Amino acid sequence: MNIGFERINPVPLYLAGTTQALLNAYTWTSKARIVTDFKTELKRNLRTCQFGRCCFCRRLLYDDYAAQLEHFVDKDSYPEHRFEIRNLAVSCGTCNVKKNGYFSKWMAGYRRLTNNPNAIRIPVFSIQLNSGAQFPTNSADFRWVNPYVHNYSDHIAIARGWVFTWHSPTGRRTVRGLRLNDLAEVELRALKEKLEMRGGMLSMLVASMSELEVHRARDIARVVAKVITRRRNARN
Numbered sequence: 001m002n003i004g005f006e007r008i009n010p011v012p013l014y015l016a017g018t019t020q021a022l023l024n025a026y027t028w029t030s031k032a033r034i035v036t037d038f039k040t041e042l043k044r045n046l047r048t049c050q051f052g053r054c055c056f057c058r059r060l061l062y063d064d065y066a067a068q069l070e071h072f073v074d075k076d077s078y079p080e081h082r083f084e085i086r087n088l089a090v091s092c093g094t095c096n097v098k099k100n101g102y103f104s105k106w107m108a109g110y111r112r113l114t115n116n117p118n119a120i121r122i123p124v125f126s127i128q129l130n131s132g133a134q135f136p137t138n139s140a141d142f143r144w145v146n147p148y149v150h151n152y153s154d155h156i157a158i159a160r161g162w163v164f165t166w167h168s169p170t171g172r173r174t175v176r177g178l179r180l181n182d183l184a185e186v187e188l189r190a191l192k193e194k195l196e197m198r199g200g201m202l203s204m205l206v207a208s209m210s211e212l213e214v215h216r217a218r219d220i221a222r223v224v225a226k227v228i229t230r231r232r233n234a235r236n
């Protein structure tokens with residue numbers, strides 16, 4: 001399947017006159033112009049670099065609302081990297097929510113294990129990143145596929161029907177941590193809704209043809225049959 005991009009390259013730049021140090025004087029949610037301009041421009045840039053796709057699942061982000069600026073390393077654990085560009089990519093809402101959920105569970109488990117309620121350790125790092133240290137750029141420092149340092153297809157493969165497999169432990173952790181294989185059901189539900197919107201049978205069949213690139217033929221047939229049955233029942 002078309003994954004759009006292997007990794008984000010080159011790394012987008014800060015706007016002229018803006019630096020990470022200047023931005024760090026503000027919170028992530030600040031309404032200061034320097035912060036809002038940074039976010040707007042970076043998001044626009046990243047959408048282009050990422051060919052309009054989510055940095056994790058590679059689904060198309062159809063509109064700006066669906067695209068979220070995602071911190072690879074969460075900003076609560078590492079606030080000093082909240083404006084680090086290599087820590088920011090555009091993701092879909094589903095991946096964003098799943099990643100946050102996984103991070104919270106992981107951190108809670110780590111704190112129980114170490115018996116330290118303030119311990120900081122996140123699942124995407126293979127290193128302990130100390131306060132004040134530079135943001136890592138070495139692929140070995142990451143346990144998950146990082147959109148700036150790893151070539152996606154070296155670690156993860158996506159087959160039609162949104163079936164994710166992996167070529168490395170890094171890929172396996174990413175697919176499992178983000179529960180990427182759950183997307184197959186989400187996408188089939190979306191397909192059903194899309195086809196329901198089509199008025200006539202011919203229009204629906206033409207629409208389903210264009211889905212062959214991302215969905216398996218047998219899944220499309222199953223969804224089309226469901227829509228037809230539902231329409232028939234509604235008529236009777």
Ligand SMILES: [Zn+2]
Nearest residue numbers: 054057092095
């Ligand atoms: Zn996604």
